[in-house]
Every structure is written in structure tokens, then in C-alpha cells.
Amino acid sequence: MLPAAAADPLAQVQGQVAQVPLLRGEFAQEKQVAGFRNPLRSSGRFLLARDKGVVWTTTAPFPSETVITRDRILSRQRDGSRRVEVDARQQPGLRSVNAMMFALMSGDMKALTSTFEVKAEPAAGKGWRMTLVPRSRQLAQAFTSVRLSGDRYVREVELREANGDVTHLRFSAMSETPATLSRDEATRLE
């Protein structure tokens, strides 16, 4: 690590993470949920449009899609039916959850530090690693901690919920091109 960066590890991370308008990639998720003996594994693709939202397309074990925009979380099921999971316009309290998802996926340190206490940890090689603890009591009722690690991109996320559930995410095959949304992608994010 550079000496200057050691003084402010956050600035170092922020400097490292690519701030791109559009990011595509693949994910593998493992959830440990109370009541289940085995972790729930799923995988698929994701699309992050910095100003619009995230499209989370699960392909295995069965196809489904979740779209997270500034105002709501929407899911599309196998039969094509859509369901609004959360409407932040009706419950502004959930905006913070949305905003957090955004910030996590895109490594937006500025947004994250306003809602979380950030502790950077030394990491091997060129990468970085950090632990986030919610500042607000409201968010703490949902999450106890979030651990992130990565290099130019966020590579791994570990989310610990207050009820004991743990979600582990691994991102791969990140690509910054094409740099514009296709028409189909844009409609999903409407």
C-alpha cells in the first residue's frame, strides 16, 4: 500500500474502484437461512446502470428476475407475472435499503460511508477489503454487518442480517461494454 493511501484507506479504495456508468457481469449467490439445513444457491447475470438501477436475472435453479430502481423493488416470475415487493414512494424508509443496494453493487464509497461505519482491512495483493457496520438504528435492525472485497470491481459481498441469515455473493465476468443500455434493458429499468 502507498503511504498516502494508508492514511486514508477509503480514498484509496475509492480511487481503485471503477466508476462506470454501466456494468454487466455474472453472480453466484449462497444464502444461509434459518430453518434450512443447506445453503440456497443461485446464479445468473446482473446489469448495473448507475443512474437507473439494477437488473438481477437469476437463471439457476429456476429463472426469475428482480429489478431494483430508486423507487421500488419489482420481481418477475416464471410465468411472466410481476410483483411489486417494495414501493419506496409509499414507504420512504425503504429508500435507504435501495440506496444501500446501489452503493454496494457499484462500490460507491461516498454513499456507503454516509450510512455505514467503514473499517478498511489490509488485503493481499492489489485488492482491498472492508467491513461496514450500519450507522442508523433503523438499518441496524435489518443488517448487522456487510463485508466487501475487490479490486477494480467489487468482487465479493457478505451480508449478515439481524435475524442471523447470511448471504454470500461472488461476482465475475465483469464487463464495461457495451456502454449503453439496449432497448430491452432500458424497458426493464423504466
Added chain:
Amino acid sequence: MSEPSLHLPAAHPLRGWRWLALAWVLVLAVVAWHQWRFWHAPAIDTDVLALLPTEAGDPAIADATRRIAGNSARDVVVMLGADAPEAALRARAVFEAFVQTSAATRPSALLVSDRSPDDWFAQARDFFAPYRDRLLTQEQREALAQTPADALAESALVALYGPMGTPRLTEWRRDPLGLWPQWWQAQAASSGLALDADGLLQAEGRHWAVLQFTLRESAFKLDGERRLQDLLDGAASAATTAAPGLRVLKAGVPLHAESAAVQASREVNTIGWGSLAAVLLLVWLAFRSLRPLLLVALSLLVGCAVALTVTVLVFGKIHLLTLIFGASLVGVAEDYGIHWFASRQGVAAERRWSLLRHLLPGLWLALLTSAMAYLALGLAPFPGLRQMALFSVVGLTAAFLTVILGFPWLDGGRMGSTAFSRWLGGTLARWPRLSSRRAVGVLAAAVLLVAVPGLFKLQANDDLRGLQSSPPALIAQQREVGRLLGMPSPAQFFLVQGRDAEQVLQREERLVARLRQVEADGSVGGHRALSDWLPSQRRQDEVAALTSRVEQEVLARLSAATGEILARGEFAGSAVGIDAFLASPASRPVRHLWLGQVGQGMASVVMVNDLSRPDALAIFAAQAEGLDGVRWVDRTADISRLLTHYRHMMSWLLLAGVVVVFLVLALRYRGQAWRVITPTLLAGVLTVALLGWLGQPLQLFNVLALMLLLGMGIDYGIFLVEHRGDASAWLAVSVGAASTWLSFGLLGLSATPALRAFGLTLLFGIGLVWLLSPLFRPRPDDSSLHGHTSE
């Protein structure tokens, strides 16, 4: 001047007078002691609602109204709106710091910050968690009953495998369908708790910080100082400096109370001291001597002090409007003292006892008619009017007693006439008298010309707003805060009654189901009902059965899909009851809606918001129809109806009063009684006509003022007939009328519409009676009636 026939030795007091006077001095000593104690911590009421009648024969509505009013009586809400959330947060911090700092630098804090505890949600969630399976919104109930278990299982699976997504608020197996967050979301939306993580509200393009304070009653003095508003203004300007472009909205009953107190204190000063100064100036002009000045002032002081003491003893406290109204009493109560001194002019000091005996019948009659008029004010079941009536009658009587019991002892000196008094007394001789047919014809024509068109123009208006006097800016802010926060109206609500809590909750549920329909089509705004938080036992049992069936079906399917053995979580075996709910922190947002024991049964209120649509009231009223135990209460309309009812009733009483007064007068004056009463009747009719000409609506308070006019106007006629051709009687009437006229004229300056109407009516009425009375006076040599002769 007056040279009454004397039957008693000149310098001899009346029998027993010494003892009566002594007794009166003792009474005054007690009053003085009470006054001294009262002003240390004055119990002064400013709530306009306290003036209004409580629903006679309906304790439930009275109770509900009192609870609703009392519930918010000490709350102050401040909203700080900024374009950016950071600016709103900064403004909030500065505002709170300012309020706290000012509390630290003063002996006692005026406001206490009243945030709902940060962990309220955690506490409420913990309380409800064992009953999670019994709590569903209406939409959830319908969805669960109608959606096939396969589809529900599918959604549950998507949520399980999807991204971290929605926070669940509890363990997955205790809520596999994710019903719990939606239920809380619905509660938050309906109770105005929809604030984001920073505690900001987003509305109308701004981010609002909502600050709640509770007034520390002990530090709040309604002494006419703007302490609370100065504190808030200071905090607001500090916050605006920190966040330019900030919008500040303030609301709360204490703001109105303080504003009323400030206004009342200003009005008591202008009206009370103004009329006192005017009275004393007139006394000075008429008598040019310090003794009358001091003694008349003494009678007024005694009158006001005794009135205040008795009112406080009877009612427990005194209303500000009573004080303002009482200030005009000065103009009436001074009549007795002035009468004494007008008659004393040129009468030797030794003759004063016989003078008293000579004056007593007229004074008694004048007191009696005035007191009757004031007492008539108290016939309407308005606590405020009763207070004013009691205050006035006691004040008049005390001033009267001070004059008749005190003045003969205290006024032992010489009392010469002055140039002014001779001139004013002398004007009577030059005043025309209605002696010819032509004069009568001219007067009749003039009266008809003014009265008939004026009466046709007259319109009645019994709006409750006649009682309110808050500054429009304050009312506008109150309204805006109410709209932004979705605060329910305190004057319109549903009252739900039943024999026990369960029945009340079941009836509420039937009402709420109807309300949801009209809310869904956008006709009206939302509602707040306790049963939305705590459903009836029957509803809870139904929902528990529904969720148990559906969740077990879903879990069976999920078990098959995932190869896991999934078990449903444990829940409480029986419904949550009203007592446990009310005792827990969870009930905080709705606790005030539960009235508990009312009469034989239990009761609650369902409050509504957004009455902006003109037909909203009718729509709400229609929702209560045909529902057992549910009533729509519209206090505004009820009170307006009451005001109309009492305007009619008092108008009839006024007519009856005219008849009674005429009969009393006829007993003493026989065929001359018409001379006493006609000027007052004409003045009354002309006053009402003038109101019509001026476009002033006729309301209860005009009628009440006419009642007073009857009581006071008669006095002038009495004095003029009683002491016929007597310049000193005319002097007393003129000085008395002028000061009464000034007092009520100043009342016409009041910002309270009701008092203004009162003042205006008497301003016209008294002036007219004074002008008209001499026209009807009998000839000095007319001996067709018994009574007292003059020179």
C-alpha cells in the same frame, strides 16, 4: 339643582347602614386577599372550545371531544422544509440546539423535545411478533384467500433465491410469505409515520424535518408575552441561516393559546384602560374634583375585583374573552357613582343621607334591569356566556353596593357644580320633545326610511369562525402542517360505541371496510382507527386460521421443491387483547383513539383526514348510516347549528324580555311606561337595520348585545322619567352613556369577531338610545304619575 323632599334628619345614616357597610368592607377584605393570591398564578383559560357548549345529554361526544382536544393541547409541531436532505438535517440540528440552549440559559425550559423513542419500532415489533399470524391488511387477507397455493409458493421461492432484497423483520419460517413488512408498511402509512431513515418526510418537492415538542405547562405563562413564539422564531431564524431557503411551518394548540393571550392582553389594555381613562376624564370634566374621580375609580376597581374573584370561585378559572368582555363593564358600572355625584352637586354634605334615600329606587331599578339583561346572556348553555353573565352581574352589583354603602361615608365634602356640568345638564332644556303630531310624524318617517331597507338587507350567519381570532398566518400554517402530515381533523370524527371492547372493535371494522372503499376511489383521504392495529378477537381468529392453512400449504410445496423439511414457526395461542395492547408501547400511535368506559359501554373514535373536498363531510356522514353504534360527529356543524338555535331562542327571549320589562315599568310608571321603553325599542330596531346597511351578518352575539341594550337603555329612560326635567339626572345619563358608549365602542376594535359584533351593536344602540330618550321625556309639570317631583 335637585332639592328632594326630605323626611329624615339631615345627617342621619339610614337604619342598619353602618353594619351593612362594615359587612361590605369585610367582604372586600376577603376579595382583596383572594386577588392577591390569584394574580400570583392566574388561572386563565384561552381555549375557544372551552366557551362552547358541551353536548347536552350526550356525555360520549363531550368526552370524545374533550379527549381529542386534551390530547394535543400541549403539542407543538415544527416542520423544516429544504430542497436537499442534508440542508433539512442541518436545519433540524440547529433548531434543536437553539431550543436546548435557550432552555439551559433560562430557569425553566419551555419546550421539551418529544421524539418517539428510537427503539419504538423494535419494541412494537417485539410486542406484536407472537401474533404475527393474526395480523393482515385487508389486501393481504383477500390475496391469501384468493391466490392459489402454487403461485404463493412460487413467489416465496423467488424471494428465497433472489438477492438480499426485502428486509424480513423476522425469521424466515415465521413469515415465509413476507407478509409482515407489508403489514408494517400499511401501519406506517396510515399513522403518518412515513419517515425515511434520517427521519425526513418527502412531500411537495421538499425534504421535511418534523420536530415535535411538548410544552412544559409549568413554564408556560399566558401573561400576554410572546415567549413561545419568540423562542420558535429565534430557532427558525438560526435554522434558516444554517440552511438558506428553508421553509418553516409551526402548528400546535399552545401557539394559538399564546397568540390569543397576547391579543387579549393588548385588548384588555386598550379596551380596559381606554375606557377607564375615558370614564375618569368624563368624571373629571363633569365634576372638576379629585374626590369623585377617586371614588368612581374605586367603585370600578371593586366591581372588577369582586367579579373576577366570584367568577374564579364558581368556574375554577376565568376565560380570556370574559376578561376582555369584562373590560367593557367599566363603562356600565360607573353609572351608579356618576349618578351619585351628579345628584350631589349643590347638595350640602349633611343632606347626603336623604339624597341616598331619594336616589335608591331609581338605582335599584336600574341595577335590576341591567342585571336581568346580563343574566339573560347566561340562559344559553354556553359556558363562556355564563361566565360573562356572572362576571357582569357580580361586577355591577359590587360597584352598586360600593356606591350605596360606601359613598355616603366617604363623600363628606362639598360638591359644587362646574361649568361643564351646568352646560351639559342645561342641554336637556333645549332638547326637543315629541309634543306635536308633526314631530311624531317626522320621527316615524325617518325611522321607517332607515329601518325597512336595512332590515331587508340583513343576513344571518352562525359560522363557528365568529369565535376564533387566531391570526390567519397561524391558521394557514396549521392547515399546511395538517395536510403534509396527514393529521386528522379534531372537529370531525366517527364515534363508535359498544357494550364491550370486542363489540366496539367489530363495529369499527365494519366502518373501516366502508371507509376503505371511498378512500380507494379517491373521494376522501385516509382514516386512523385503532382496529387497524388491533383487530377484534373474531377477526384475529379468522386471520390466524387463514394464515395457518395457507402457510402450511406453501411450506409443503417449498419442502418438495428444495428437498428440505420446512416447519412453520410457533405463534401465540390466543388473540391479543385490548388491555395488553394499550399497556404496551406498540399502541403509542393510536392510544388516544380509545375512549374506554363511556356510560354503560365502551367507545372509541375513528379519525379522518383531508376534508378538502367540499363533499367530503357528506361522504363521511353517509358512511355511518345503518351501522349500529357508529355515529358521525361534526362539531363544527353542530356548533353552528347550536348558534343558530340560540340566536332564534334569544330573539324570542328578547321579545319576551321587552314584555316583562314593560310590565315592570308599568307597575311603577303606569301610563308613562311607554316613554321609558320606546327609545330603547326604536334604537334596537335601528341598530339591526344599520347592521343590514353595513352588510354585517346577524349572529347570536348581536342578539345578546340587543339584550344588554334593553337592560341599559331602559336606565336612561328611568332616570329621565324618575327625575323629570332634572338637569343632574340628564348629566348623569349623558356622562354614563358617553362612557358606556366609549367602552363598547372600544370593544368594537377587538380582533375576536364575536366581541366585535357585540361592541358594534352596542355602539349604535347606546348612541341611539341616548339621542332618542330625551325626545320621549314627560313635561316637567306632568303630574299624571306618582313619583318624585322636581323643582
